[in-house]
Each structure stands twice: as structure tokens, then as C-alpha cells.
Amino acid sequence: MAYLNVTKIEEALSQMKLRFQRKDSTVEMVDLEASLGRYLAKDLYATENLPSFRRSMVDGYAVLASDTLGASEQSPMILQVVGIVDIGCKSELNLTTGYAAYVPTGGEIPVGAEAMVMIEHTEALGPDIAIYYTATYGENIVGIGEDVQERTLILKKGTRLAPQHEAILASLGYAEIPVVKKPKVFILSTGDELVDVSSTPGYGQVRDCNSTIIRNIVESCGCEVVDSVRVIDEIEAFQKALRNATVSADVVILSGGSSAGIKDMTQLAIDSLAGNTDSPNVFIHGLAIKPGKPTVVGQIGEKPVIGLPGHPAACFITMKAFVEPFLNDFIGKNETEIRRIPCISGFQLHAAGGRDVYQLVEMVYEEEKLTAHILYGKSGMVSALAKANAYVVIKMNQEGIKVGDNLVAYLL
Structure with missing residues (x-):
């Protein structure tokens, strides 16, 4: 596997945009009461003056x-x-x-x-x-029309409907709303050691928390999880599950099986299925980020297939840094800017050569300043995730971060 040929996040997202057609042209009408959190499929205009009288x-x-x-x-x-x-x-x-x-x-x-x-x-x-x-x-x-004038644009295509949006839609008589049909996402978790969250793990087993991470972020992007399946570490079972997933979903997200270990089969399984005849299905195998380097991105037919690292923190960071921006664009979200806020560094950290470092932090107010404190955790640990309320990025061309440096924190 070409793990040394890592791809920068920005380049990877550009490739995704070129390869996969956005789903914002797939429209369905829903009742206003059911439209909260959905994305508008077209611009909406005022149908009348508000108010209609003085x-x-x-x-x-x-x-x-x-x-x-x-x-x-x-x-x-x-x-x-x-x-x-x-x-x-x-x-x-x-x-x-x-x-x-x-x-x-x-x-x-x-x-x-x-x-x-x-x-x-x-x-x-x-x-x-x-x-x-x-x-x-x-x-x-x-005055008449002082609040809203008839025929003026009130909400743009790609707006994610919030309560304040629904208020003006109700005032203008929009009982049914044209929204983007939710893209369907299939989650596959691989690993003989995984058990259900409701189970008591046996010796050497762990509960499958990555599927929960993926589901929650996918649904927060306005997509629908059609199924979540665990697969044993056998290539035939993996191929069958992957084939079924690409039939029933618009996007397939895999958890585990993308590092360089002996039982990893993600790239093999993706490339073994019918896809592009002139090139391998996998077109990215390695992102220039830490954690999250061993990330697979492939294409089966017209469907994107994304293989995430198995460690929970790496899975979470890759979902936030790569998958979430892709899904936001895929569904046609109008505003894709990640919420961010300036802060002061409360820690020192060296950069990782050739990769952007995504570091989980806890933001606290200290001496009237917003300070970011690093959350340490060895590979596979989940305690840092529970404490984190933001992350910071150290670009690969930076030397690192010192205490007191000005940072930009991306809120979770």
C-alpha cells in the first residue's frame, strides 16, 4: 500500500468534489413541522408583504x-x-x-x-x-412590507433550517418546504475484537464506539444512516458487506482495517469490486494529518467509500477534518465554515514533519482570556474525546506551538 504518498486535506477534498456529484438536486417536499435541520433545495422568496397592513x-x-x-x-x-x-x-x-x-x-x-x-x-x-x-x-x-417585502429573497438554497428560519417560513405561509433528500450513508465496522455497546466484552474485546462516532457526525451533517454493520476480518465477508453497502447507500464509511497491519483488507476489498476499469478504485490511501494518516478513499461505481482508522481519536478527528466537510458539500450546505474562535495556547507541542497535527484541546477562561489546554492520550484512548470541546491545527510548515501563542480553535 502506498502509505508514503499521503494527500493533503485540501487536495483530498478537491478530489472528492471533482469525482462525486452533489446531491442537492435531489428534492423532496416535507411539512414545515418536519423540516427542522433539513437543507433547502432552492431559494425561497417572500410570497407577500410582512406585515400586510400598518x-x-x-x-x-x-x-x-x-x-x-x-x-x-x-x-x-x-x-x-x-x-x-x-x-x-x-x-x-x-x-x-x-x-x-x-x-x-x-x-x-x-x-x-x-x-x-x-x-x-x-x-x-x-x-x-x-x-x-x-x-x-x-x-x-x-409599515406595510417593512419587515419583509413581497418577492424578496428570504432564504438561500443550501440553508440548514433552524427555528428562526421556520418562524419566517410560517409567517409567509410555507406549509411545505422543498428540501434536499437526505444522502444515505452505510457504516461498516471491521474487527474480530468488536462487540456491541450493550454487550460485556470478553478477553481482548472492545465495544464498538467508532460506529457511534460516525453515526452522530453523519446525522449532524443532515444525512441518513441506512444501516450500521460489523464485519469479521475475512475478505469474503468484507467484500459481500461492502457490495451490499454500495447498493443501498450513497456513501459508505468504513471503520478500522485501513492501517498497515497484517489483517487489514480495506484497500484490497475496495479494489476487488467492479469499479473504474482504467484505474484502481482506491485513489487516496493516506492523509497528511496526525492522527488519521491511514485513511482510505475509494470509488465503487459512482459511490464514495471512505475507510477510517480504527483508533477512536483518529476516527473522530478524520471525521471532523475530512468526512464532515465532504458531507457538507455533498448535501449542498450553503455555509460550510467551521465554527472557530481565537484563543491563547496553554501548552507546548512540536509539529509532525510532513503532516498537519490536529490536537484535541479543552477551552477554558483563565484571567479573562480563552486558553486552550492540550488533552494527552495514547493511541486508542477515549478519555480525551470526552473532555474535548475544540481542536487546534498545527500546519506542517510550522515549527510547533509555544505557551502563550495565539491560536485558532475549531469548536466541536
């Missing part, structure tokens, strides 16, 4: 602004109240100078009214009202 922002009295000129606590203006606007009903009132009308929050502003005076700045005097405040034109009034 709306009051406060409980109070609709007035002509000129009728309140000079009004104060010491010198109120007295206006005659001509009526009340009921919430949710069209106003039939027409205000002229010297008159006012009570309007609740959200009620329609009567024709002729120019401002709303909050009820706190008024006092009822029988059929009249005393105004203790000088209002300006348009004060406390939301």
Missing part, C-alpha cells in the same frame, strides 16, 4: 404626529377618542386632527394616523385622552 408596535393611541407637538408632562395635549381597534380585525376608523384611537399591540393603524403613543404616556379623561409625549412621524408603527 401594524402597531405598542399598546396605546394612534394619533396625528402634529397633534402631539409640544406635549409633555407639564403641558399635555387633549384629544378626543373616536374608537377602539380590535386585534385581528380591520380598522374602519379614519383619523383627522384632534382625534385619537386606541390600538393594541399588533393591531391595524387607522387611516390618517401617523404615530402611536404608548399608553404609559397617556391618561384617560372621560371621552378624551391626555397625551404627555411628543410623537414623531411613524413612531411605533411597522
